[in-house]
Each structure stands twice: as structure tokens, then as C-alpha cells.
Amino acid sequence: MSHLTPPLSSTSTGAETLAVQWTPPAGWADTIGLELGIEAWRIPLVIASGVLIYLMxxxxxxxxxxxxxxxxxxxxxxxxxxxxxxxxxxxxxxxPTLAAGVIGLLTLICMEAAFGAVQDLRGIRHAISGNPIVLVAHGRFVAKNMRKAHVTKANIYAAARRSGITCLEQVKCIILEPTGELSIIREGTNMDPEMLTGVVGRDLI
Incomplete structure (x- = not known):
């Protein structure tokens, strides 16, 4: 009985459909070049974008x-x-392609290495990163410096709690570092004056 036998065309169509799903319409060679490579004219644009984004x-x-x-x-x-x-x-x-991503990352790494090398020069370091700034001195907020650094009392209280400080009277100073971290020195701690070189508000400590 012929009606019980599956038509060969149905099986063939299914195999072809499966093959199409795993094969890019443009073929593997063209697709790999498109997804992973980069046109030569785009390379300087990627580098320029990386440099400008870093500077901004x-x-x-x-x-x-x-x-x-x-x-x-x-x-x-x-x-x-x-x-x-x-x-x-x-x-x-x-x-977005793999090659563009690699070029962009390499550009940012080179920029970081270049600026890291020149930060040993004091003037350039200040222009790039700024100086550490005193936010709390002997348990008192330095409001002017806090406004300049855009740091709130809540930020300082949170950092103090993480350091085990229970009240600001226990604090000799809290300094905002150029990295964005808060350094907390407890009251009664002797500090080498050299440790405060370049710190804005060091005269308050």
C-alpha cells in the first residue's frame, strides 16, 4: 500500500532545511571574514575612537x-x-567584529601604559589624576573639600563603617585618593609628613 510509505521528497526537504540552518547564507568563508575581520579603512577610526574616549x-x-x-x-x-x-x-x-574589539582593547592598553609612564612627572600626574584631598580632619567634615570632590556624608559614613569606625571622633583623617578610594587614618596614629605630600588640606591634619 503506497500511502503508508513516507514520500522521499519530505525526507530530502528536511535534510536540506537542517543543512541551511547550520550554514550561513553567504557561506562560511565570507561570513567569517565579515564577523571576525575588519576593513582596512576602519582601523584608524577604531584607534582614533579609542584614544578620544580615553581622553574624554x-x-x-x-x-x-x-x-x-x-x-x-x-x-x-x-x-x-x-x-x-x-x-x-x-x-x-x-x-562589531572580533578584529575591531582587539584593536580597540590594544589602543586602550597602549593609552594606559603611556599615561602610566608619564605620571611619574608631578605636573602631568596632577593634570591627569588630581591630588588626594582631605575630607575629614580630626573628626570634623571638611565641607569645602567634600563639595569639590562630590562626596556626601553618607559616603563617608559608609566607608567608616567598613573600616570598623563607630564614630568620627575616632578618625584622624579621611582622604579621598585619586583612585576614588577613601583612606581612613585613626586618631592617635603618628604619620610621617612625607605621607601627606601633595594632599590637599594636609594643613588640617
Whole structure:
């Protein structure tokens, strides 16, 4: 009875459909070149985008203070992740490819290495990273410096709790570092004056 035998065309069509699903429409060779490679004219654009994004990030850190680099609140961490997403998309461009990503990362690494090498020069280090700044001196807030650094009392209280400080009277000084971290020195601790070189507000300690 012929109606019980599956038509050969149905089986053949299914195999062809399966093959199409695993094979790019343009073929593997063209697709790999498109997804992983990069046109030569895009290379200088990726490099220029990486350099400009790096420089603009340095400018924004100088404007808004190193606080944005520190993990002073959960929202700050979200913002840092968003910075990375936006910067990465701008640098890689469209379409995003493996080669573009590698070139973008290499550009950022080279920029970081170059600026790291010149930061030994005091003037350049100050222009790039700024100086550490005193936010609390002998248990008292330094309001002017806090406004300049865009740091709130809540940020300082949170950092003090993490360090086991139960009241600000236990604090000799709290210094915001160029990295965005808060350094906390307890009252009664002797400090080498050299440790305060370049610190804004060191005369308050």
C-alpha cells in the first residue's frame, strides 16, 4: 500500500532545511571574514575612537572628581558598567567584529601604559589624576573639600563603617585618593609628613 510509505521528497526537504540552518547564507568563508575581520579603512577610526574616549574619560574624572571611580554606592557601580558599555560600543563601531574589539582593547592598553609612564612627572600626574584631598580632619567634615570632590556624608559614613569606625571622633583623617578610594587614618596614629605630600588640606591634619 503506497500511502503508508513516507514520500522521499519530505525526507530530502528536511535534510536540506537542517543543512541551511547550520550554514550561513553567504557561506562560511565570507561570513567569517565579515564577523571576525575588519576593513582596512576602519582601523584608524577604531584607534582614533579609542584614544578620544580615553581622553574624554580623563576629562570627566577631573571635572566630576575621582569619586566616580570608587565603589561608594551600588548605583556608582552601575554607572561604571554603563560607561564601559557605551565606550566599547563607540570604539568598536558598526558592525562589531572580533578584529575591531582587539584593536580597540590594544589602543586602550597602549593609552594606559603611556599615561602610566608619564605620571611619574608631578605636573602631568596632577593634570591627569588630581591630588588626594582631605575630607575629614580630626573628626570634623571638611565641607569645602567634600563639595569639590562630590562626596556626601553618607559616603563617608559608609566607608567608616567598613573600616570598623563607630564614630568620627575616632578618625584622624579621611582622604579621598585619586583612585576614588577613601583612606581612613585613626586618631592617635603618628604619620610621617612625607605621607601627606601633595594632599590637599594636609594643613588640617
Amino acid at each position: 574619560f580623563l576629562v570627566f574624572v577631573r571635572i566630576f572628581g575621582p569619586r566616580i571611580l570608587g565603589k561608594l554606592a551600588s548605583f556608582d557601580a552601575v554607572v561604571i558598567v554603563m560607561f564601559g558599555a557605551v565606550a566599547g560600543r563607540v570604539i568598536i563601531g558598526h558592525p
